[in-house]
Amino acid sequence: MKKFLIVLLTIACLAGFAFAEALVVGEKPVKLELDGKNGGRMDKTPWCSCELENTAWVLFYVDPDESDMNEAAEDTLDILDIPKTQLKSAAVINYRGTKLPGFAVTMILKNKQKKYPDTLYLTDKKHVFVEEWGLTDNSYCTLVFDKTGVLVYRFDGAMDEAEIAKYIKVIQENI
Numbered sequence: 001m002k003k004f005l006i007v008l009l010t011i012a013c014l015a016g017f018a019f020a021e022a023l024v025v026g027e028k029p030v031k032l033e034l035d036g037k038n039g040g041r042m043d044k045t046p047w048c049s050c051e052l053e054n055t056a057w058v059l060f061y062v063d064p065d066e067s068d069m070n071e072a073a074e075d076t077l078d079i080l081d082i083p084k085t086q087l088k089s090a091a092v093i094n095y096r097g098t099k100l101p102g103f104a105v106t107m108i109l110k111n112k113q114k115k116y117p118d119t120l121y122l123t124d125k126k127h128v129f130v131e132e133w134g135l136t137d138n139s140y141c142t143l144v145f146d147k148t149g150v151l152v153y154r155f156d157g158a159m160d161e162a163e164i165a166k167y168i169k170v171i172q173e174n175i
Contacts, residue, residue: 022133032129049149056088056146056175057143057144058087060140069157074116080168090120093109095123096125129141139157144167144174
């Protein structure tokens with residue numbers, strides 16, 4: 001019985017550490033940087049989460065295999081035509097979340113860039129967002145940040161119509 005309790009407490013402690021840095025709605029996330037071998041902007045320059053301030057942001061963390069999962073939510077946001085001075089968007093491509101070869105990921109990305117040219121495209125080559133912010137791997141994570149960089153919305157997976165309406169409402173309340 002004593003051994004069982006020790007094992008149980010150890011697991012509970014380790015689980016607590018594993019999620020210590022997870023994003024929490026209502027809080028500003030820990031600083032995250034993409035540069036060099038772990039990713040960055042498409043032009044290979046570094047990116048820092050400290051850029052998620054001074055305007056509202058929508059950030060998509062996407063497994064290339066799931067890039068069309070929330071196309072309806074993307075299109076709904078695009079139709080609103082919110083000025084880029086009020087809302088910016090970034091798409092982070094989770095390179096380790098796919099078995100697709102690099103050229104296939106690049107093709108998917110180029111098609112998205114044509115459709116959404118004002119979106120900032122970033123690469124995460126080493127699961128930085130998964131490890132530092134606790135984002136779901138092999139999925140499609142949608143995050144909304146207010147003007148101060150505080151997370152005001154998070155959804156992992158495919159959005160239904162009700163969730164899209166909630167997502168749009170949160171954006172409109174924070175621009």
